[in-house]
Amino acid sequence: MEIIDHFVLGFGVALSLQNLAYCFLGVLLGTLIGVLPGVGPLVTISMLLPITFGLPPVSAVIMLSGIYYGAQYGGSTTAILVNLPGETSSAVTCLDGYQMARRGRAGAALAIAALSSFVAGCIGTLLIVALGVPLASWALRFGAEDYFALMVLGLVAASVLSHGDMVKALAMVVVGLLIGLVGTDVNSGVERYTFGLPELADGIGFTVLAVGIFAISEVVINLEQKEAREVFTRNVGGLMPRWEDLKASFLPTLRGTAIGSFFGILPGTGPSISSFSAYMLEKKLAKDPSRFGQGAIEGVAAPEAANNAAAQTAFIPTLTLGIPGSATMALILGALIMNGVQPGPTVMARNPELFWGVIASMFIGNALLVALNLPLVGLWVRLLSIPYRWLFPAIVMFCALGNYSLNNSAIDVYLCAAIGVLGYVLAKLKCPPAPLVLGYVLGPMMEENIRRALLLSEGDLSVFVKSPISLTFLSLSLLLLVSMALPAIRRGKARVDQEEEASAT
């Protein structure tokens, strides 16, 4: 069996002492920072990006994925203990998790969250293997026009399905595409949008943008609000879940995993829709729906599983097609490119040890997450009581040092401050930042592919319609756009957004 050879290769890479250490370090740092109140996964990952850059690519990606799981899980911990979701995906966990915590069962809620995440993570990883290989071999046949169409579909889907106003999300994609153009044009050598600054010839650094857009603006938004938190530091309760808890969570975990895996593969949907749908499904299936919102264990297990499965399967389009489905995946993709790995269908053939090593490290990372979190819950609880006024200057320090250390240039720090201002204004005007980052990451590739496609077709625009693959992607994008313009569907989406928002507060 070929697949077994792949796994042997993968685990050989992932289990090397060095990579195991990076995986552990990533999970630890990710959880440590993700647990801090007011620091979501996006901020955590963008803050920690710079420290992975000196590493060999495989180790860097392994560490980043560790950070990613850790940050995701850290968000659930704050959801359960403080009723403060790190990002929208864990908002649903607040509903019943926090109620369990108020009844002295925080320990059980945390344990079930960890276990269902683990199960979902492992199944999600298997799905990556099962779907990733055929998807990548299919994508090998893509021409430049097909790639361009696929990126259009990815960007449209990400804006249409993202939370909030679609037109704003599309506009943010375009802003991101434009920011991605800054720097020297590969084809002509002309410097675009550099304002004569030699530092901008290589473009606006990826971390500079990510930190400015996500971290700085989030800190300012947090500072607008008064600090008011109720933390359960005293009575976490027994960590070992009871047998009934495990039994009650088993099926919800599997159902949550199925929902999450489905949504994770679709671009732009990701964890928040899936955890929300999983919760609604459990509520519908329950014999006594009134228990939900009062500390029902299924209400923790299912969304946590969905959330994690989606987080995991989101790697499929990212690694095999090079099209990230979410902002977090865009961060990972950007980090891969900075490490000299161009994700896409050829990554499996060209860097098998990277692809399979990362896959194997996903199993290890998920296992480490459980092993690390359950004994350390006490420590996380204590971290939660750190006041924000100590945290945010430290976050700013990491942003400043991280950005400076990339090129040892102060320009990057200044730029980050400027992008922070832009990011804050955009966030206040309710323009979602994720599509901007997606556009930034995909921009250069899009331009490259459209130029190549039109050069080969000698300027004939019909090439995008003649290729069946490209035609399919473009029609799907159009369908998505048109469907959102239909009033019935738009109202439905507005309702979902509202319910999500209601559950978040």
Place this chain on the structure above:
Amino acid sequence: MRTSIFKNQDALAGLLFMGLGALGFAIALGYTFGTTIDMGPGYFPRVLSLVLIGFGIVIFLKGLRSCMPVEGGWGWLPLALLSASLLLFGFLLERAGLVPALAALFFVSARAGHEFKTREVLVLTAVMSVFAAVVFVWGLKLPYALFAWNF
């Protein structure tokens, strides 16, 4: 209900996008446009800028109709303080060294919080400076002087 344009969330967003698009287009006029067969460096930016202006107009018009005000006040002061702390850090790091740059960063940024206790910030600065020195200068071997004087 009428909301002034300056408080209208969508109208402001639309204006911002139009402005960015216009800026992008104006700058891109300096680059060769090329032809569809052989796109010049100005082709993609100009098309994108026009699309952005279009989206901006749509959002602006939507805003005039929906009149959704911006939620909450603007946190200009924390934003200005945080940006200033980053600028100061960048300026001081190369001229005065890591420790003074961090001290400036902490003292300016901490002002953005709701409470500012000098002693707390001092302790925070000391602890984080040691941490940064150990991790970045000693651990990651980045070539920063802890103290310097290059003005």
